Amino acid sequence: MSTRHTDSGIALVSALMVLLLLSSLIVGFTALAMSDARVRSIDQARTQAFYAAHAGLEQLTADLGDLFAANYAPSGEVVDALAGAGPVLAGVEWLEPDESSGYTVTFPRDAEGNPLAEARTVASGPYQGFMGLATPYRMQVTARLANRSEVTLTRTLQTVGIPVFQFGMFDENNLSFFAGPTFNFGGRVHTNANLFLASGSTLTLADRVTTVGEVIRTELSNGWDTNTNYTGTVRVMTAPSAFRNLARNEGSVVGGPASAQNEPTWTSLATGVYNNNLVNGRTGARRLDLPVVSFGAAPIDLIRRPVENEQATRPLVLSQRFFALASLRILLSDTANDLLTLPGVTAVPPVPLGDLAVTPVGGYTASPFAVSPGPSSTGVRTPAGTPLHGGFLKIDMQDTGGVWRDVTLEILNLGIAGRQWPSPSTGAPACAEPAPDAVLRLQRLRDSGSCLNGSAAPTDYWPNVLYDTREGLMRDGEPDGAPVRFGGIIHYLELDARNLSRWFRGEIGTSGAGAMDVTGYVLYFSDRRGNRNALNAETGELGFEDIVNPAAASGAPNGARDAGEDLNGNGALDLYGQTPLLRAGMTAPLDATARPWTSVDPADAISETDEIAIARRNPPIFFRRALKLVNGDGAALIMPGLTIASENPVYVQGHWNANTGGFNQTHAASAILADAVTLLSTAWSDRRSFTDPHDQNGRPAATTWYRFAVIAGKGLSFPRPGGTAQDFGTDGGAHNFLRYLEDWGGQTLNFRGAIASLFISRQAVGTYKCCADVYSPPTRGYNFDTDFLTPALLPPRTPMFRDVNITGFAQLLRPR
Numbered sequence: 156m157s158t159r160h161t162d163s164g165i166a167l168v169s170a171l172m173v174l175l176l177l178s179s180l181i182v183g184f185t186a187l188a189m190s191d192a193r194v195r196s197i198d199q200a201r202t203q204a205f206y207a208a209h210a211g212l213e214q215l216t217a218d219l220g221d222l223f224a225a226n227y228a229p230s231g232e233v234v235d236a237l238a239g240a241g242p243v244l245a246g247v248e249w250l251e252p253d254e255s256s257g258y259t260v261t262f263p264r265d266a267e268g269n270p271l272a273e274a275r276t277v278a279s280g281p282y283q284g285f286m287g288l289a290t291p292y293r294m295q296v297t298a299r300l301a302n303r304s305e306v307t308l309t310r311t312l313q314t315v316g317i318p319v320f321q322f323g324m325f326d327e328n329n330l331s332f333f334a335g336p337t338f339n340f341g342g343r344v345h346t347n348a349n350l351f352l353a354s355g356s357t358l359t360l361a362d363r364v365t366t367v368g369e370v371i372r373t374e375l376s377n378g379w380d381t382n383t384n385y386t387g388t389v390r391v392m393t394a395p396s397a398f399r400n401l402a403r404n405e406g407s408v409v410g411g412p413a414s415a416q417n418e419p420t421w422t423s424l425a426t427g428v429y430n431n432n433l434v435n436g437r438t439g440a441r442r443l444d445l446p447v448v449s450f451g452a453a454p455i456d457l458i459r460r461p462v463e464n465e466q467a468t469r470p471l472v473l474s475q476r477f478f479a480l481a482s483l484r485i486l487l488s489d490t491a492n493d494l495l496t497l498p499g500v501t502a503v504p505p506v507p508l509g510d511l512a513v514t515p516v517g518g519y520t521a522s523p524f525a526v527s528p529g530p531s532s533t534g535v536r537t538p539a540g541t542p543l544h545g546g547f548l549k550i551d552m553q554d555t556g557g558v559w560r561d562v563t564l565e566i567l568n569l570g571i572a573g574r575q576w577p578s579p580s581t582g583a584p585a586c587a588e589p590a591p592d593a594v595l596r597l598q599r600l601r602d603s604g605s606c607l608n609g610s611a612a613p614t615d616y617w618p619n620v621l622y623d624t625r626e627g628l629m630r631d632g633e634p635d636g637a638p639v640r641f642g643g644i645i646h647y648l649e650l651d652a653r654n655l656s657r658w659f660r661g662e663i664g665t666s667g668a669g670a671m672d673v674t675g676y677v678l679y680f681s682d683r684r685g686n687r688n689a690l691n692a693e694t695g696e697l698g699f700e701d702i703v704n705p706a707a708a709s710g711a712p713n714g715a716r717d718a719g720e721d722l723n724g725n726g727a728l729d730l731y732g733q734t735p736l737l738r739a740g741m742t743a744p745l746d747a748t749a750r751p752w753t754s755v756d757p758a759d760a761i762s763e764t765d766e767i768a769i770a771r772r773n774p775p776i777f778f779r780r781a782l783k784l785v786n787g788d789g790a791a792l793i794m795p796g797l798t799i800a801s802e803n804p805v806y807v808q809g810h811w812n813a814n815t816g817g818f819n820q821t822h823a824a825s826a827i828l829a830d831a832v833t834l835l836s837t838a839w840s841d842r843r844s845f846t847d848p849h850d851q852n853g854r855p856a857a858t859t860w861y862r863f864a865v866i867a868g869k870g871l872s873f874p875r876p877g878g879t880a881q882d883f884g885t886d887g888g889a890h891n892f893l894r895y896l897e898d899w900g901g902q903t904l905n906f907r908g909a910i911a912s913l914f915i916s917r918q919a920v921g922t923y924k925c926c927a928d929v930y931s932p933p934t935r936g937y938n939f940d941t942d943f944l945t946p947a948l949l950p951p952r953t954p955m956f957r958d959v960n961i962t963g964f965a966q967l968l969r970p971r
Contacts, residue, residue, distance in 0.1 A: 200304035205966075207247045207298035208306040211258060214242050215294050216310060219260065223314055223959050224449060225471055231268040234260055234292075241296070248299045257297030257307070262290060270314075274946045277315060281441055282958060284363070285343075288316040288946050291962070307967040316955035318946065319445070320826070320864040320909040323362065323939040324889055327454055327913045329872055330366070331376050332358050333385055333882070334890040334935070342909065342939030347442050349412050350435075351376050352401065354387035361392055364433045365440040370421075372406035376872035377884030384881060392432045399428065407435045443956050445913075447475040454913035455868070457954060458802050458828050459695050460486075460681050466498040473498060477800035477828065480952045481679035482659070482670040483562070485595065485648075486549045487780075488683050493693060494549045503561035505547035508597070510540060510613065518564045521590065522572045525598045525616035527773070530742065534768020538740035543618045543774050544597060545738075546684035553671040562666050566594050569663060572616060573599035573649060575606060579843040592663045596649040602842070619647050619783070620771045621806070622844040623833070624851070624896060624929045626779070626921040629702065629710030629752055631880065631928050635850040638759075638766040641735075642699075642751030642921070643848070647781040647806065648682065654786070656793035675796030675824060675951030682780040682803055688731045695802055696723060696917040697778055698732025699751055703922065705876035712752060719873025719884070719922075722915050735776040744769065745776055767845045778918070784827070787811040789820060796824030798951045804919040805829035805867075809837045813860035818907055824942070825863040826950035831919035832867045833894040834859070834904065844896070849928045856897035856904075856933065864909040864943065864950055865893065868916030870923055880925070887923035890935060894919075899933030907940045 218237045222229055241249035241258035249258040263271040272288040291313045299305040319325055323342015330346035332338065335355035342362055344350075349368035352358065353375060372389070374380055381403065390398040407421045408414045416437075425431065425438040434440045447456055450471040457477055465473045473479050479499065488494050491505045507514045510526050529539025537543075550563040570590020576599065577583055586606035590596070598616045600607045607615050627643020654663065659676050661668030670676060683693045701712035703719045716728035723729070735749045744755050755769045781804045788810035799805065805827055812825045836856035847853025869892060875884040882888070892910055926932060942948040 200300055200302050201306060204298050204300050204304045204306040205308075207244055207300070208296050208308045210244065211241055211247075211249060211296040211298055212294060212308045212310055215258065215260065215296060216312075219292065219294070219312070220959060223957070226474075229270070231262075231264055231270060234262065234270065244298075246301050249297065250299050250305075251297050251307075252305070257295075257299065259295050260292055261295070262292045272316065275315075277317070280958065280960065281365070281443065282315065282317045282956070285317050285321050286944055286946060287958075288318075288955070289313045295967075309963075309965050309967060310961065311963040312959060312961045315958045315960060317958070318943065318949050318953045318955050319866070319911050320940075320943040320949060320953055322911065323909060325443075325909075325911040325913075328869075328915065329368075329376050329886070330912075331872075331885055331888040332360075332389075332890070333375055333381075333885070333888050334358065335384075336935070338890055338935065338937070340889070340910075340937050340939055341941075345440075345443060347444075349376075352389045352406075353381040353385040354389055355385055356387045357390065358387065359390045359398070360433075361398075363431075364391065365435075367436045367440050367442050369412050370407040370433070370435055371410075371412060372401065372403045373410050375882065375885050377875040377882070378411070379875055379881050379884075391429060393429050394432075401433070407437070445475075445954050446957055447472060450475065455915075455917070457866070457913070458800050458830070460683075460693075460802060461498050463496045464498065475954075477677060477679045477798075477952065478681070480673075480677055481553060481800070482672065482676040483550065483552050483655075483667075484679040484681075485566075486551075486681050487546055487648075488693065489546050489685070489687070491547045493683070494547060499559055500549060501551050501559050501561045503549075503563070505549040506563050506567065508544035508546055508548055509542040516564070518568075520568050521570050522616065523611060523613040524571075525618060526613040528614040532768075532772070534765050534770075534772050536742045536745045536769060537738055537773050541738055541740070541774070543616075543772075545774060550595075552666055552669075554669045555671055557671070560666070562664075565664050565666055566658075569593050569654070569658070571595065571597045573619065574608075575600045575603060576840060576842045578602075579840055579846055592654055592657075594651055594654045594658055594664075596651065617772055618774070619649055619841070621645050621647065621783075621841045622770065622848045623919075623921070624844075624848060625894065625924055626919060627848065628921070628924065628928060629704070629712075630708070631883070631924040631926075633849040633928050635847075635853075636763070637849050638754040638756040638763070639770050639845060639848045640752060640754050641749055641777055642779070644770045644775065644777075645779050645781050645804075645806075646775045647783045648680075649783045649785055650678070650680070650799070652784055652787035652797070652811075653791040656791060656797065659793045673951060674947075674949070675798065676793055677798045677800065677952050680782045680799070680801040680803065682782070683778075684780060685736050685775055685778040686780075687736065687778075688729075696729070696732070697920055698729045700729045700920065701733070702920055703873055703876075705874070708878060710752075712750075717873070719871040722871065722917060722920055724915075732778055736778075737776055738774055741773070741776070745773060749776060751777055763846075770845055780918075781806060782829070783808055784811065785809060787825075789814040790822070792823035792825055794821075794823050796826075796949075796951045798826040798828070798953075800828040802830065802918075804831045804833065804916075806833045806835055807861065808835040808839050810860050812862040813905070813907075815860070817860055817905065818862055822862055824948055824950040826865065826953065827863050828866040830868050831894060831916045832865050833896060833919075834861060834906075836897055836899070836902070836904075839897065851896075851898045851926075851928060851930050854897045856895075856899040856902045858903045858905070860905040862907045862940065864911075864940070864953070866911045866913055866954070867892070868914045868919070869912050870920065871915055883922070883924065885923060887925070890937070891923060891925070891932075895930035895933070898931040900931040902933050903936050904933035905936035907938050909940060909943055 326346040331351040333353040339359035350366035525543040527537040570593030627640040658667035838857035
């Protein structure tokens with residue numbers, strides 16, 4: 156074979172190999188291109204599926220957020236309704252690989268299928284460290300496209316309820332500390348306004364303190380300079396069990412609330428030295444509002460009656476009112492229609508509280524309703540036979556199924572009368588209770604030298620009346636012998652807590668054992684008799700705001716709206732409550748000239764006996780209604796707890812949820828919500844409040860023990876008028892939030908609980924006064940009740956702040 160032939164063969168093979176290689180490269184490039192196109196197509200489809208799933212998840216999150224904004228405790232059925240089909244997106248199906256729904260919300264359920272809340276410690280945010288009631292929710296969305304591409308995304312969130320009573324002290328308005336003696340209540344402190352810190356001795360803030368407004372160290376809320384009489388120590392926590400004194404020049408502002416910011420000193424102190432245990436709005440604090448506020452109402456609506464048709468116009472507000480949450484509600488008004496038009500009230504006609512001989516009530520068997528004996532009796536200025544009560548009474552019970560039914564006659568037939576009060580000087584006579592099973596006492600047997608138990612004479616009964624010196628006087632310093640003033644004459648109904656608890660337990664009556672029990676029982680009370688404005692409508696407010704009047708040494712009304720007088724914030728000075736509502740035939744001083752600030756003996760023309768009788772023996776002519784709580788001592792209260800909610804002021808007489816041995820015995824979880832709360836000791840006497848109306852030394856207190864959480868109102872602060880006490884113009888401060896009417900000197904007032912001031916009082920509007928006529932302060936044994944840090948030990952229906960937290964987000968990757 157020649158060399159030429161051999162070379163030709165090798166060239167041919169080489170050419171073929173090159174062609175093969177080129178073909179392989181072309182095939183590879185083609186395959187790569189096709190694969191890349193397929194990958195890009197798949198990636199594009201997955202991206203489309205991802206964005207579709209993300210859109211679906213955002214829609215579900217928004218729907219769930221809107222639901223929680225409207226109802227923080229929705230039923231399982233309502234939550235389930237948010238899921239299911241999912242939103243409509245072109246070319247997208249919401250399906251799992253097994254063809255089940257790909258648009259779901261899951262959560263732990265209770266026996267009824269509703270979201271189950273568990274006690275958990277909040278790890279971060281404004282509620283960090285609190286024990287909240289948390290419910291976790293898991294949202295899962297799977298988006299599938301027409302080409303079978305799919306993406307699954309999940310998001311977890313939790314709703315958290317923080318009980319208001321986990322704060323030691325909470326204030327919707329300005330919060331002040333300026334006790335003369337050492338004061339250390341304990342618990343977290345928060346205010347949605349400004350925080351005033353001062354002390355005559357040592358103030359200790361032993362837990363985290365937050366204020367949305369400013370921290371003021373240089374003056375009290377009335378403008379009084381703390382360099383005078385308030386140069387004590389303010390100790391603020393830097394870490395658990397570690398404290399540092401907050402100097403007078405270390406507030407968040409250099410002076411009062413409107414003064415210059417104290418920067419950078421304040422921020423350095425708040426976030427550094429105090430480790431965020433003392434912060435204001437500029438350093439991390441934020442407003443905390445109850446759900447009722449987000450529904451368009453105000454905190455005071457918790458205790459107010461609803462308006463007509465509210466179940467249709469504002470159902471979410473209605474659902475937050477204690478009126479709707481109650482196991483038992485007691486309502487009184489001037490007309491039957493005032494009661495029957497309220498949402499949810501049963502159709503059974505209310506009981507008229509007049510002369511039963513004229514308006515008999517079938518089935519009523521208790522003692523007769525009180526009537527006037529006529530002007531021939533001492534102090535009586537009302538015609539004979541005039542009912543001393545008036546108006547209508549409606550008592551409804553909510554059963555365990557949420558159904559309301561009328562129990563008015565059942566409660567009345569347990570008795571309506573209280574015993575005779577013994578003489579303040581002799582202690583005689585010592586009479587037994589004429590109605591030992593009575594839950595609600597409308598009246599008492601009249602003063603007499605002998606016991607009148609069993610009397611069937613309507614004239615042997617008088618209304619329940621006490622004198623509140625704070626409400627009666629415009630200024631401290633009335634002469635000791637001066638007669639009572641109309642504004643302080645308080646007509647009240649007496650609630651026997653022991654008998655109420657017996658009724659709920661089924662030991663008396665017939666219906667109580669079937670009452671609504673949600674971790675305990677709730678009683679709601681509202682008495683609006685005599686409450687009419689110029690349009691003849693009920694308001695639930697006293698309607699008299701002319702109470703400050705700084706230019707007058709006596710505080711006499713001036714008809715102008717001064718600082719501290721617009722109690723309801725309507726921009727006007729309400730005066731309709733100064734007009735007396737008179738019964739036919741009444742005579743002076745029960746006439747058109749009477750005003751809340753005038754006395755029952757303006758001309759000093761009658762005897763002291765007659766003055767006292769005028770106040771105690773006639774129907775009220777001003778809207779001064781209240782509820783007095785008695786017999787709540789020892790282990791009397793229903794277990795596991797009892798909450799009392801009243802639109803009117805509440806007076807708590809004697810030990811409550813405790814006894815002379817203190818707080819060591821079995822106790823119920825108890826709360827009191829009211830327009831204002833006044834504590835009366837075991838030594839209190841209604842009769843003595845009239846014989847010594849302006850001499851607190853004549854009303855000696857005795858050491859008494861109280862254990863409950865409280866939500867109540869207080870007064871507005873205003874600049875101190877010249878010539879008045881250094882703390883006049885303040886709201887009394889945290890140490891005087893619970894009100895007193897006795898000489899507590901040398902006695903101890905022991906209180907264990909939590910304090911929340913959520914509104915300005917609308918009925919007990921008397922300015923804070925101490926210490927000439929109204930009271931002498933006690934030794935304050937005040938302590939935060941750490942039981943409230945355990946949700947299971949909270950009072951029934953404790954209001955809660957609400958929060959929604961996103962806790963996780965993920966994409967689920969499944970093998971294909």
